[in-house]
Amino acid sequence: xxxxxxxTIAAKKNEDGNKIKFSDIIKDPAIRERxxxxxxxxxxxxSTYDMTxxxxxxxxxxxxxxxxxxxxxENGTPEQWRSLVKSxxxxxxTYVVLAGAEPSLVPRLCQVCFEEIPLGCIASNGxxxxxxxxxxxxxxxxWGNDETSLRVRNAxxxxxxxxxxxxxxxxxxxxxxxxxxxxxxxxxIMEVLxxxxxxxxxxxxxxxxxxxxxxxxxxxxxxxTRKTMMxxxxxxxxxxxxxxxxxxAHTHSSSLHELYGCSYPRMNPSTDIGLGRSFRQYRxxxxxDRSASCCVPDxxxxxxxxxxxGSAVVTARLYRHATDAESFKAWLDYVDTYLAVWVMGYEKGxxxxxxxxxxxxxxx
Amino acid sequence: xxxxxTILRVAEILIxxxxxxxxxxxxxxPDLDLVDELGIDSxxxxxxxxxxxxxxxxxxxxxxxxxxxxxxxxxxxxxxKLKEK
Numbered sequence: 001x002x003x004x005x006x007x008t009i010a011a012k013k014n015e016d017g018n019k020i021k022f023s024d025i026i027k028d029p030a031i032r033e034r035x036x037x038x039x040x041x042x043x044x045x046x047s048t049y050d051m052t053x054x055x056x057x058x059x060x061x062x063x064x065x066x067x068x069x070x071x072x073x074e075n076g077t078p079e080q081w082r083s084l085v086k087s088x089x090x091x092x093x094t095y096v097v098l099a100g101a102e103p104s105l106v107p108r109l110c111q112v113c114f115e116e117i118p119l120g121c122i123a124s125n126g127x128x129x130x131x132x133x134x135x136x137x138x139x140x141x142x143w144g145n146d147e148t149s150l151r152v153r154n155a156x157x158x159x160x161x162x163x164x165x166x167x168x169x170x171x172x173x174x175x176x177x178x179x180x181x182x183x184x185x186x187x188x189i190m191e192v193l194x195x196x197x198x199x200x201x202x203x204x205x206x207x208x209x210x211x212x213x214x215x216x217x218x219x220x221x222x223x224x225t226r227k228t229m230m231x232x233x234x235x236x237x238x239x240x241x242x243x244x245x246x247x248x249a250h251t252h253s254s255s256l257h258e259l260y261g262c263s264y265p266r267m268n269p270s271t272d273i274g275l276g277r278s279f280r281q282y283r284x285x286x287x288x289d290r291s292a293s294c295c296v297p298d299x300x301x302x303x304x305x306x307x308x309x310g311s312a313v314v315t316a317r318l319y320r321h322a323t324d325a326e327s328f329k330a331w332l333d334y335v336d337t338y339l340a341v342w343v344m345g346y347e348k349g350x351x352x353x354x355x356x357x358x359x360x361x362x363x364x
Numbered sequence: 365x366x367x368x369x370t371i372l373r374v375a376e377i378l379i380x381x382x383x384x385x386x387x388x389x390x391x392x393x394p395d396l397d398l399v400d401e402l403g404i405d406s407x408x409x410x411x412x413x414x415x416x417x418x419x420x421x422x423x424x425x426x427x428x429x430x431x432x433x434x435x436x437x438x439x440x441x442x443x444x445k446l447k448e449k
Contacts, residue, residue, distance in 0.1 A: 011423060019421075021417075021418045022414040022415065022417065022418050023415070023418045039407075039411065042405065042407040042408055042411075043405075045405060092403065263406075270430070272399070272429070272430040273399050273404075273405065273406045273409060273429065273430065274405060274406030275406075277399070278405075315407075316406060316407070318407060318410045318411070318414075319410045319413065319414070319426055320426075322410075322414050
């Protein structure tokens, strides 16, 4: 539990002036059903792993090529990886996120991880297909239309290649990162992706420490991103894994850390319980450093609206949302979305809220 | 030392909410460390906290969660809160 950022949330009252009880909130059958559905996954405990310091493309604003981690020596020995992941399982880790720089370049290591911990996700640019035997979710990053991809990522026909590699693959979730520059390009992407029945979720560009480039959001671009996300949610309900509360959390003028208090070790000194206790972010040399550990290291926390961060940070704030039915529905929608994006076989239900609602103690 | 009735009720809530098997409130070791020995995580603890708040009509702040590391300490905490009411 993040003690530093623990907050006392004012209790909300019902029409009779009494504090709203949690047991009353979950009396609503729709809420109760969703609560029982998501709580089965409270056993998930993640850590993240940089698999290789190589990548086959180089993107503006890439968090991997910031800070010290990019210089860690690469350990490509499958048996050493197996030993690490086994020890991770033994200390209670049940979910792995294989990330930097490009895990598809080391498929054998991905396979070893899958054999030891069968729940997880791989963050990939989708250029190279990861073998089907690796049964993790695969998050394929999309940063705009092909013209933008060529400019920002130096990658030709990237979406075409991504779709060729992953069309119809139940592991695949396309992750569209909204930058300040590419907001309207989501419409081009959706036109193509919806024809392939692809699933997509949204990310908001979160600047690495010291980044001052063109992709960094400002208030105006966050506001436009919010409107656009809501529009796409309505237009493509079968393709988009997101909810109105996700939109709020990831386009708010305040960062995730300001809104919810980040629970990752880098910002959370407590080792009592939760992510502050269990989460580690391993570098390619299999070392880790508590003071740098978070899901997107070297991101500027004051600008962090990253989808991976929210999946843990918002989800961990059950207590703050269990104040009334509306807030709790919003939280359930968020967790339901998170599970559909990250866990193989989990199906997202219809959102309980069809409109945006503010985070606890904040305005919209 | 908290009242035995409180201890048993807290143990019962933990058993129900965490769906623990092969254990009863009477056989639950009240000094068992919930995180280190039982392996519960923050989401489980929050769920238990929400049920305890309803049951006893108290508010348990997030910053107090680290104090709730075993059944005896939870029962003591509840009784303190009830005295403050």
